[in-house]
Structures are given as C-alpha cells and as structure tokens.
Amino acid sequence: MRSLLGAAIEEEADLTLVDMEAGLEHLSRSGGTLAYADVLLMVMEPSRKSILTAQRTLHLADELGIPKSYGVGNKARLPEDAEFFRTVAAEYGVPLAGIVPHDAEVVEADRSNHVLGPGQALAVRKVVAEIASVVDATVAAGNGADAEREALLREREKVDARLAQLQQAD
Amino acid sequence: MKLGIVGKGGVGKTTLSALICQHYAAQGKRVLAVDTDSNPNLALSLGLSPAEADAVPVLPRALVVGTGNGAISPAQLLADYGVPTPSEVTLLNAMAVTQAGAG
Numbered sequence: 001m002r003s004l005l006g007a008a009i010e011e012e013a014d015l016t017l018v019d020m021e022a023g024l025e026h027l028s029r030s031g032g033t034l035a036y037a038d039v040l041l042m043v044m045e046p047s048r049k050s051i052l053t054a055q056r057t058l059h060l061a062d063e064l065g066i067p068k069s070y071g072v073g074n075k076a077r078l079p080e081d082a083e084f085f086r087t088v089a090a091e092y093g094v095p096l097a098g099i100v101p102h103d104a105e106v107v108e109a110d111r112s113n114h115v116l117g118p119g120q121a122l123a124v125r126k127v128v129a130e131i132a133s134v135v136d137a138t139v140a141a142g143n144g145a146d147a148e149r150e151a152l153l154r155e156r157e158k159v160d161a162r163l164a165q166l167q168q169a170d
Numbered sequence: 171m172k173l174g175i176v177g178k179g180g181v182g183k184t185t186l187s188a189l190i191c192q193h194y195a196a197q198g199k200r201v202l203a204v205d206t207d208s209n210p211n212l213a214l215s216l217g218l219s220p221a222e223a224d225a226v227p228v229l230p231r232a233l234v235v236g237t238g239n240g241a242i243s244p245a246q247l248l249a250d251y252g253v254p255t256p257s258e259v260t261l262l263n264a265m266a267v268t269q270a271g272a273g
Contacts, residue, residue, distance in 0.1 A: 009244045013202035013260070015194045016172045019187045021179075021207030036172065043177030043186055050181065057176055066174065074182045106185055115217035115256060116189065118196070128189045139171045 038142065039135050040069040041097060046081040048088060055092040068138050070097035072131060077102040098131040100124055188215035188257065195258040202252070204262045213263075217256030226253050226263045 009016055018037065040061045042054040054071045061069045071094040073085035082099045089096050105121045108114075173190070177183040187203065195201045205212040213223035229251045233242065242250070252260040 009202065009247075010172065012200070012244050012248050014171070014199040015191070016202045016204060017187055017191055018172065018174045018204040018264075019184060019206060019212045020174050020176045021183075021205070021209075021211075037174035038171045040174040040176060041186075041190075043175065043181045043183040045181050050178070053178060072186065074177075074186065100182075100186065106182070110185065113214060113220070115215065116185075116192075118192075121189070125189060125193070128186070128193050132190060132193050135171075135173060 036064075037066050038068070038139050040066045041131070041135075042069060042071045042094070043074050044071050044085070044089075044094075045075055046073065046077075046084050051085070051088045051092055051094060054089075054094045058094060067142055070095050070131075070134065070138075072097050073099035075102045076100065097134040098127045100127045184211045184215050187212055188259075191216065191259040192257050201259045202248070202262060203255075203259050204264050206264050206267065208265050210263055210265075213253075213255070213261055216259050216261055218253070218261070222253075226261060227251050229262055229264045229267060231267050 040057075042057050044050040044054050051071065058069050071085075071089050073082065073089070073096060076082045076085065076099050085096060085099050101123050103121045103124045105116065106124060109116045109120070175183055175187045175190075184207075191201045191203050203212055203216060210223045210226055213226055214220065218226070227250075229247070233247065248260060248262070252262055255261050
C-alpha cells in the first residue's frame, strides 16, 4: 500500500493536488507517495533567489522521477515583473506555465480570511485557467507517449512470438 | 492526474493551490486537495473556518507508508479522512506523512 496516495487514489479523484509545504526534499520521507506527481508547479516571486530555488527544485524533481515541472510567476505587480520572470526563468532553464498578476482581492481575502468567490480575482483566475491548460496538455502528451510505448511493446511481443514459431518450423 | 505545488512560504502557493482546485471542481472534476503543511492553511483557502480547519483529521503516516498492516482502500481512506469543503473540493491532511522523524 506504499502508493495509497499515489496511483491508487487516482481511482477516487480526477485531480489530486498536493500542496507540498514541507518542500520537495522532505517528501522523499513519504517514501515517494507524495513526491510522485505527473506535473510539478513551482511557485515563484519576482526575485532572482526565488527563480534560482525553482531551478534547484527542477533538478530534484527530475531525480525523483517527476516527468515535468514548470515555474509559475506569482505577484507580478508591474510589466517589468512579468518581463523579469520571462528573462530570468529562461536564463536558468525554468519553463514557465504562467505569470499570475498581483491582485488586491487575493490579498484582502487572505487578510479577512474569506474564501475567494467565483466573481473575484478574475485576472488571476484567467491565468489559473491557462496554467490548467498547460498541465492538461502536458499530461495528455505523457499519456500519449505511454500509450504508444505500450502498443509498441505489444507489437514486439507478437513479432517475437511469430519469429519463434517460424524458427521452430525450420 | 496528480499535481504537486511547491514554493517557499509567502509566495502565494496555498492561494494558487486553492484556485487551481476550484478551477477543476468548477468543470465538474472530482478534486482531492492534499495538504502536507503543519498549519492547515489550504483548508482556509478552500473555505473552511479556522475551527473546521483544526478539526480536519490527520492522515496517519502508517496508513500511507506502512507495511500494509491495517491498510485500507483509497475509497475508505477518503471516507474516513477526507473532508468536504465549500469549494466542492475534498481535503486531506497528510501532514504526518512528511513530518521529520515521523517514521
């Protein structure tokens, strides 16, 4: 039952989102049950350190066998912030899934401890939808590759079996 | 599919996690949010009150990384430890699973 939070739980949910507060390095303690993810999103602030952290996380995620990781730029107040995310993320080899604008409604919801309503933080929600599209496309591409690999393996079995039959007939 | 969200404290990770969950839930998807934080902040972002957040049962580490002794099915695990939220997202508190020295 090592993978109770891994593959097994996916029968019960279309999306399992793990908020990895402990940091990726701590997740190896979970025996990989939580670290195992199809896609990893690394949330960043518009600071060089934040993007450098994402670059390190990217390598760690690779080692853990997470197929794809993206940076998400958050709290972009100015056009310069978005530009900074694009430039420095490219410099450090961090692929970006989206840049989320600073939103006063997000800050206010946090301060007053209210959940964001469906009509709130619309600019943020628009980017969240874009990020979800990137995630969906990534997972679909991964599934496509898996399906092709499985089909090829089945084909190889058939070919091998037939070749063995022919060899016996000789 | 499984999505992991990482980032240092204060970058807005929990708020983004909640919004991503809400996005998929609004599409009619069954969404499970797993919080690994010792402070259950995701619960608040998904609409639970601080008192409700404190009452979310912690998933025992042994259930997840144990040797199979007392193991339960994923459906039973969600029934026992999953908490519904106003965001139409089921929340699981897996803090103990990643706690230092917990196992």
